[in-house]
Amino acid sequence: MKLVSEIGVGTVAAGVSKAKSDHVTIAGHDGGTGASPWSSIKHAGTPWELGLAETQQTLVLNRLRGRIAVQVDGQMKTGRDVVIGAMLGADEFGFATAPLVVSGCIMMRKCHLNTCPVGVATQDPVLRKKFRGQPEHVINFFFFIAEEVRELMARLGVRKLNDLIGRSDLIDMKKGIEHWKARGLDFSRIFYQPQVSAETARFNCEKQDHGLEKALDHRLIELAMPALERKEKVSIDIPIRNINRTVGTMLSNQVAQRYGHEGLPDDTIRVRLAGSAGQSFGAFLAKGITLDLIGETNDYCGKGLSGGRISVQPSPKFRGEPTDNIITGNVVLYGAIAGEAYFRGVAGERFAVRNSGADAVVEGVGDHGCEYMTGGTVVVLGATGRNFAAGMSGGIAYVLDANAQFAKYCNGTMVDVLPVYAEAEQEGKLARSLWHLGEADEAVLRRMIERHLQYTGSQQARDILDDWNGFRTKFVKVFPKEYQRALSELASKGSKLAA
Numbered sequence: 248m249k250l251v252s253e254i255g256v257g258t259v260a261a262g263v264s265k266a267k268s269d270h271v272t273i274a275g276h277d278g279g280t281g282a283s284p285w286s287s288i289k290h291a292g293t294p295w296e297l298g299l300a301e302t303q304q305t306l307v308l309n310r311l312r313g314r315i316a317v318q319v320d321g322q323m324k325t326g327r328d329v330v331i332g333a334m335l336g337a338d339e340f341g342f343a344t345a346p347l348v349v350s351g352c353i354m355m356r357k358c359h360l361n362t363c364p365v366g367v368a369t370q371d372p373v374l375r376k377k378f379r380g381q382p383e384h385v386i387n388f389f390f391f392i393a394e395e396v397r398e399l400m401a402r403l404g405v406r407k408l409n410d411l412i413g414r415s416d417l418i419d420m421k422k423g424i425e426h427w428k429a430r431g432l433d434f435s436r437i438f439y440q441p442q443v444s445a446e447t448a449r450f451n452c453e454k455q456d457h458g459l460e461k462a463l464d465h466r467l468i469e470l471a472m473p474a475l476e477r478k479e480k481v482s483i484d485i486p487i488r489n490i491n492r493t494v495g496t497m498l499s500n501q502v503a504q505r506y507g508h509e510g511l512p513d514d515t516i517r518v519r520l521a522g523s524a525g526q527s528f529g530a531f532l533a534k535g536i537t538l539d540l541i542g543e544t545n546d547y548c549g550k551g552l553s554g555g556r557i558s559v560q561p562s563p564k565f566r567g568e569p570t571d572n573i574i575t576g577n578v579v580l581y582g583a584i585a586g587e588a589y590f591r592g593v594a595g596e597r598f599a600v601r602n603s604g605a606d607a608v609v610e611g612v613g614d615h616g617c618e619y620m621t622g623g624t625v626v627v628l629g630a631t632g633r634n635f636a637a638g639m640s641g642g643i644a645y646v647l648d649a650n651a652q653f654a655k656y657c658n659g660t661m662v663d664v665l666p667v668y669a670e671a672e673q674e675g676k677l678a679r680s681l682w683h684l685g686e687a688d689e690a691v692l693r694r695m696i697e698r699h700l701q702y703t704g705s706q707q708a709r710d711i712l713d714d715w716n717g718f719r720t721k722f723v724k725v726f727p728k729e730y731q732r733a734l735s736e737l738a739s740k741g742s743k744l745a746a
């Protein structure tokens with residue numbers, strides 16, 4: 248869990264620890280990637296030292312410190328930063344900006360624009376040729392960091408880093424500061440060491456029992472053994488509750504161990520579930536596994552989807568309109584690489600973030616849909632929130648723009664918003680290189696909506712298909728500019744080879 252350094256972060260960290268997280272990161276206000284909003288970089292959070300000190304004191308006072316590793320980051324650059332961080336309570340230390348600079352980054356803060364002039368954060372082949380960084384540069388940098396840490400620890404009389412963690416009594420203020428702003432500063436609360444028994448841990452030294460033996464996947468694996476061992480088709484019906492998290496992930500591990508990324512034939516393992524799914528439902532789902540859920544999901548559904556199929560539809564007892572109601576949470580399909588997902592209802596914020604290959608249909612999304620997407624196809628049969636397609640450099644999105652309002656919500660920095668042409672129209676208006684992987688937009692869009700109807704029984708999909716000629720013209724195609732350029736270059740090379 249990553250937490251921003253701010254007032255009260257210690258209480259949040261204690262809750263995270265009680266929820267059996269193994270790792271918490273306290274992020275200081277000085278950090279932030281070059282793609283971060285300038286307002287966030289300048290105004291969000293407090294110095295890492297303050298958040299780290301509060302976190303260490305709260306965890307030690309509540310006897311929670313031993314069960315969780317605490318990392319700190321936020322513009323750490325020197326061995327002195329590491330030693331100060333350890334004395335304030337950190338087990339681990341995050342470096343990002345400094346190693347990037349060592350690799351050649353010149354801090355242009357345009358990582359999200361694909362125009363990095365030194366070739367660090369870009370897919371442009373011309374700019375990537377300018378990259379001069381070497382792994383040895385970063386290795387050498389960390390050797391210097393480690394050497395400085397060793398020297399400072401020797402001066403403090405400490406042999407092991409664990410003996411340094413939480414030793415805030417070794418920190419003192421500089422004496423003789425005469426500046427008027429420094430007069431009267433009181434660091435006693437930052438340097439405070441909780442008075443607890445000698446047995447109370449001050450650094451990460453315990454292993455937690457996460458209760459994985461109770462995971463629903465153990466039952467799924469047991470029922471799916473004919474498919475896992477002999478590739479026989481298996482159908483499973485089972486209830487689900489929101490305490491059942493990452494359902495399908497351990498089952499996918501069994502498939503991956505036996506058959507690799509190729510997985511099993513489509514629909515070999517079909518699991519029908521009823522209820523409310525916990526977080527990360529279908530995470531890393533392998534090819535050959537289908538999860539059909541009647542109910543709803545929490546956040547991170549389909550995270551890292553790896554070839555499987557997920558479909559979610561509301562309970563027959565639900566009396567609301569699916570197109571107006573949330574059926575799956577935030578950050579759905581985060582980092583998905585392959586597979587399909589169909590949601591009869593609205594998704595929360597950050598739908599399909601970093602999607603790089605999965606196909607999905609949903610009936611509405613919140614803010615930041617398709618953020619940083621690099622591949623795959625997303626169809627939205629309803630409204631979108633703000634900042635759609637921010638940082639989107641690949642893949643295609645088709646959005647039903649029934650009220651001609653989508654332009655207000657789309658971040659057009661890296662994408663073009665185009666009409667969805669029928670095949671005959673597309674022949675005359677766009678080069679074939681700008682079609683969706685050589686297939687007309689209309690054919691791709693219609694096929695995905697038909698599959699959405701097949702897997703979820705969506706009334707919205709049925710209405711669109713029944714009046715296809717009327718609805719087709721209301722869809723828009725979100726097409727990344729860099730993807731257009733890449734497809735054009737590939738088509739041009741193909742034409743030359745054919746000639």
